[in-house]
Amino acid sequence: MEWRDEGIILGARKYGETSVVLETMTAAHGRHLGLVKGGRSRRMQPLLQPGNRVDLVWRARLEEHLGAFQVEPLELNAARLLASAVAIHGIQLLAAHLRLMPERDAHAGLYETLKVITAHLDEPEIAGPLMVRFELALLDELGFGLDLGKCALTGSREGLAYVSPKSGRAVTQEAGTPWRDKLLPLPAFLTTRNTAETTREALDDAYRLTGFFFHRNVYEPRGMEEPDARGGFLMALARSAERATD
Template sequence: MEWAGEGVILGCRRHGENDVIVEAMTRERGRHLGLVRGGRSRRHQASLQPGNKVGLVWRARLDGHLGNYAVEPVRLRAAELMESAIGIYAIQALAALLRLLPERDPHPALYDALEVVLDHLENAEIAGALAVRFELQVLNELGFGLDLSQCAATGRREDLVFVSPKSGRAVSRDAGAPYADRMLPLPAFLLATGAEPRQADGQAIGEAFRMTGFFLHRYVWEPRGIQPSDAREGLIQAVLRASG
């Protein structure tokens, strides 16, 4: 068995004296592990850092085996990520979210989103907004997507300012006003469309992370008996500090 493609390094763990098991997110094969022989050598260490984009060739006798990776650098982002708290926490937080998905289950939209987030971490407002959108995409891929397209009560598409904690659907200002104390705020930047990354201020980012955290806790973390990664809180705080 053999395949070739590109992937983003999520992490590595030591295997024996000289080898490492590499965890990479690929577009066509999802989160995929493989053994890199001699991976602890100086030749490989620079390439096998989290956040780096690499070319991968995977080989195994049978499809279900761990298999071996041959790795070549494509874009070495790790040094840039290590320059800021946002970068350090972001790659850890994003990797933790991707580990919620089954191994080798393809999620091309998440792979593309991962690349976009990693390419925009130098701007706190954009990085925070993209990280929240990534969490929304993870919820969607797990089957718990939120419907922010129209008001759950009236069907209106204008003046959407709340999210119902019960249904995960948007609610307009007028329809939600009597229940405002029970609603989750819906930051306006999450309603924006278009290919260009949208930035948001610190308050909106904080509200958005609280919203996604609420649904991740309800549908994912609590049912699985797990806690959110410490890196997620570190990323939120780093973004809020940088956003002023």
């Protein structure tokens, strides 16, 4: 068995004295593991860092085997990401999120989104909105997507302001006012492609929104806790915003 693909490194763990098991998110083969012989060498260690985009050749005798990776660099992002607290927590959070998906299931859309986010993880004002959009995309891939396109009560696509915690569907300001204490705020930037004027309050509301549905539909049914990296990422975003206003 053999295939070639590009991927972004999520992490690596030691294997034996000199090798590592590399975890990647690939364009066409999903989240995939493989052995890298000599991966702990000084030459290979800088290449096998989280966030780097690499060219991969995977070989195994049988498809279900772990197999071995041959790795070549395409875009070395790790050094840039290590200089930013937001980026460090961000790449850890992306890896934790992707581990919710079955190994080797292809998710081309998630890979492309991952590639975009990785390019901007060290830019907090961009990384914050992009990450929450990634969480929405992941919920959709997991089968728990939110319907934020039109009002569940009126069918209107304008004036959307809330999300029903029961159905995950959007509700307009007018229709939702009588039940606003029971609804989740829907930040306006999540219903458009424009993130240029995303406020701190809107971003907080967005992460509370996705966090609610992750806890109810993903973490609790699986007996899991929210990954520490999510709290670290949100704290790093908040600190970055505070520095920007000083």
